[in-house]
Amino acid sequence: MASSLHLAEKTPGEGPLAAPGAAPPAVIAAGSVDLTFQTGDGPVHALKDVSLDIAKGDFVSFIGPSGCGKTTFLRCIAGLETPTGGTLTVNGMSPEEARRARAYGYVFQAAGLYPWRTIGGNVKLPLEIMGFSKAEQAERVKRVLELVDLAGFERKFPWQLSGGMQQRASIARALAFDADILLMDEPFGALDEIVRDHLNEQLLQLWARTDKTIAFVTHSIPEAVYLSTKIVVMSPRPGRIADVIESTLPKERPLDIRDSAEFIAIAHRVRDGLRAGHSYD
Amino acid sequence: MRNVLPILTVVAVILGLWVMAVVPMNIHLAVDQAQRDGVVVTPETPAARQDVGALALAARNTGVIPATYTLDRPRLPGPQQVVAELWKTTVGTRVTSKQSLVYHGWVTLSATLLGFAIGTGLGIALAVGIVFFRTMDLSVMPWAIASQTIPILALAPMIIVIMGSLGIQGLLPKAIISAYLSFFPVVVGMVKGLRSPDAMQVDLLRTYHANAAQGFWKLRLPASMPYLFASLKIGISAALVGAIVGELPTGARAGFGARMLVGDQYGQPLVTWAALFAAAITAAVLVGLFSALERVSLKRMGMAR
Numbered sequence: 001m002a003s004s005l006h007l008a009e010k011t012p013g014e015g016p017l018a019a020p021g022a023a024p025p026a027v028i029a030a031g032s033v034d035l036t037f038q039t040g041d042g043p044v045h046a047l048k049d050v051s052l053d054i055a056k057g058d059f060v061s062f063i064g065p066s067g068c069g070k071t072t073f074l075r076c077i078a079g080l081e082t083p084t085g086g087t088l089t090v091n092g093m094s095p096e097e098a099r100r101a102r103a104y105g106y107v108f109q110a111a112g113l114y115p116w117r118t119i120g121g122n123v124k125l126p127l128e129i130m131g132f133s134k135a136e137q138a139e140r141v142k143r144v145l146e147l148v149d150l151a152g153f154e155r156k157f158p159w160q161l162s163g164g165m166q167q168r169a170s171i172a173r174a175l176a177f178d179a180d181i182l183l184m185d186e187p188f189g190a191l192d193e194i195v196r197d198h199l200n201e202q203l204l205q206l207w208a209r210t211d212k213t214i215a216f217v218t219h220s221i222p223e224a225v226y227l228s229t230k231i232v233v234m235s236p237r238p239g240r241i242a243d244v245i246e247s248t249l250p251k252e253r254p255l256d257i258r259d260s261a262e263f264i265a266i267a268h269r270v271r272d273g274l275r276a277g278h279s280y281d
Numbered sequence: 282m283r284n285v286l287p288i289l290t291v292v293a294v295i296l297g298l299w300v301m302a303v304v305p306m307n308i309h310l311a312v313d314q315a316q317r318d319g320v321v322v323t324p325e326t327p328a329a330r331q332d333v334g335a336l337a338l339a340a341r342n343t344g345v346i347p348a349t350y351t352l353d354r355p356r357l358p359g360p361q362q363v364v365a366e367l368w369k370t371t372v373g374t375r376v377t378s379k380q381s382l383v384y385h386g387w388v389t390l391s392a393t394l395l396g397f398a399i400g401t402g403l404g405i406a407l408a409v410g411i412v413f414f415r416t417m418d419l420s421v422m423p424w425a426i427a428s429q430t431i432p433i434l435a436l437a438p439m440i441i442v443i444m445g446s447l448g449i450q451g452l453l454p455k456a457i458i459s460a461y462l463s464f465f466p467v468v469v470g471m472v473k474g475l476r477s478p479d480a481m482q483v484d485l486l487r488t489y490h491a492n493a494a495q496g497f498w499k500l501r502l503p504a505s506m507p508y509l510f511a512s513l514k515i516g517i518s519a520a521l522v523g524a525i526v527g528e529l530p531t532g533a534r535a536g537f538g539a540r541m542l543v544g545d546q547y548g549q550p551l552v553t554w555a556a557l558f559a560a561a562i563t564a565a566v567l568v569g570l571f572s573a574l575e576r577v578s579l580k581r582m583g584m585a586r
Contacts, residue, residue: 080484099490106488112481116503116582125499129491157583 026053027091027181027213028077034085035072035239045238046072047083052232052241056180059207059214061224062232063270069239070217070232074183077215078106090181102130104181105174109189111166113158113173119145120154123173130177144172147206164195168202175210182214189219197255200226204253221274225249225267226258233273243273299360305335306357307349312338314352315345358554366555379535382559388535389524390563392452396459397520401513403460404467411468412475412501413493422472429465433458433523438530455527455536462523463516470512474505507584510575517567525560537563 035047047069054060062070075081077090079099090098098104105126113122120141127137145151148168158166167187174182188196200223207214218224224231225247233243247266249257257263312322312330323341324330330338339346350359358366370382378384407425410417437458444454478500486496528538537560544553579585 078488080487099488102490104488106485108481108485110481112485114482114500114503116506116584118583126489129486129489129495129499159583 025056026089027056027058028052028054028215029089030073030077030086031088032086033073033076033083033088035069035076035081035083047076048238048240050086050239050241052244054213054215054230056213057211058230059216059228060230060232061228062215062217062234063219063221063224064234064239064242064274065236067239068234068236070234071185072239073234074185074215074217078104078183102126102177103179104183105177105179107167107171107174107182107184107187109186111158111163111170113166113169115158118155118157119150119161119169122158122169123176126173126177132177140176140178144175145169147175147209148172149202162195164191164199167191167199171203171206175206180213182212184214184216186217186219188223196220196223201255203227208251221267221270222258225263225270226253226255231266231270233270235274235276242276243269245269245273296360299357303355303357303359304339304346304349307352307355308335308339308342308345310352310354310356311345311348312342315342315348320345354548355550358551362551363554363558366551367558370555371559382537382540382555385536385540385556386559386563388539389521389528389537389560392455392524392527392536393459393517393521393567395452396456396461396523397463397517399456400460400463400516400520401467404464404512404516405471405509407464407468408471408475409497411472413497425465425468428461433462433526434530436461437526441527441530455524455533458527459520459523463520466512466515466519467509470508470515471505474508475501477508478504503582506582507575507579510571510578514568514571514575517571518564521560521564521567 030050030052033047033050035045037044037046050069050073052060062073064070072081076083076088077095079090079095082096088095091101091103093101093103113119114125117125123141123144124137127140132140141154142151145154148171150165150168150172153161153165153169158169161169171184171187188199191199204227216224216227229247231245231247232241233245234240235242245266249262249266309330313327316322316325322330322345324333333341339349349355350361352358355362367382370380374381374383376383407417407421411421412418440457440461441454444450444457475497482500482504483496486500491499525536525538525541527533528536529542533539537556540556541553544550544556576585
């Protein structure tokens, strides 16, 4: 066990000891992904020629106007939609296989907690479905609720919590079964700005502690720049990638980094990308 | 407590209208009776009185007005007469007596409960089938709707006669009619309830790669509970109506329906009215029980605050 771990660490491209300069293998690899929906009004080209690699430990934000396909692309990664063209792999498998292997946790726009389950019961839901033992369920619920700062709320019902707390509980639910990938679809879109700042900060800490790969859809430029190691700017009709920006910000990011010149420069580039891809007709 | 005042107001208005209606409804009968008892009334002949309107007759024979509330066989009994009859036939009569409304109530209630159980079970089973199998959605739902367009009064005698010719009598035929009326609200409510989870909640289970059974037990069934309770409250009162209707066409000797017929056929309106009110009170109690069960269950499930 120990020796195999040792060997694995020495393999180039894997683990923290990877040779400098060697690109880590992509956790999510998209090559010319196309998706056309057949609707009553004729075909809708939702995604066109989307190519992107997401490496292990990346925090990738997708930003763009409504209809640019960012949520659709996230749903493709999750195996909830099937591309009509191109290649897409998640952990080296097809998205459908990855979904069956429970490779990712998905956080939706709304918390979507079951009102008849307590917070603990909601976090337990995926664990019950995946067949974890009772003892392990209890242990994991306790651990992830602490992770999102909700210890002590296990027995509360969702309506007893604020919107921000509910969304944190839904993140705990996505973390409970220890998938390496976290897919987040505008998770903080419905929250006010103060709560949102707070949750952004917490999410970064959580990401630093858990070493997850996160794909994050947002409407907000500051949110995307603040959180991401890589920002994917998308444009609509058809949904395609307009720009991919590698963030030069350090991994440690206090909230006031948003006033730094570097942050503003990146935000500016994102805005330019959005403007270039969007014709206001 | 703040609900009590509006409810009492409505009750008072209904009682007031009822009390006022008793005089014109019964005045002709009361004047006839008074004349037989030797009281001088105007006009003097029954034929002449027929030409006088009820209110005019009451105005010309004000002394007879109190008697309109105490006739043995009134057209419209006064509320106090109905209450007295109810009291006499429930508290004042041995439960084993054929005169006891408790006895007749139990006969109807047992058919109601059996029919309701059959109807609810059938309704839930059909709803699950309709939600999970598209063929059932297309094939069963139209028949369920069509079944409710047939007047139950036309169907009830057929069910009783057909089942009687098969040698099945007593409780079961009435229960079948109850079930026939009560399964429909349960089907409609449960189909709606089982389909109530939104796309996001269904997608969430897909991300866990949950199977259909897990989707049913962990999402669809709990989500349908508020709908089920609403359906059960409609279903139980429909079941009671079904049991009473089942007693009407067959000359049943026991049950609320039998009492209503007896009162009608033997000119004893008090018996009919007492049975009517007993049935209404029974329905109210049953619905009230399900409301209480709903409150307690949904509160325990965390779905009510």
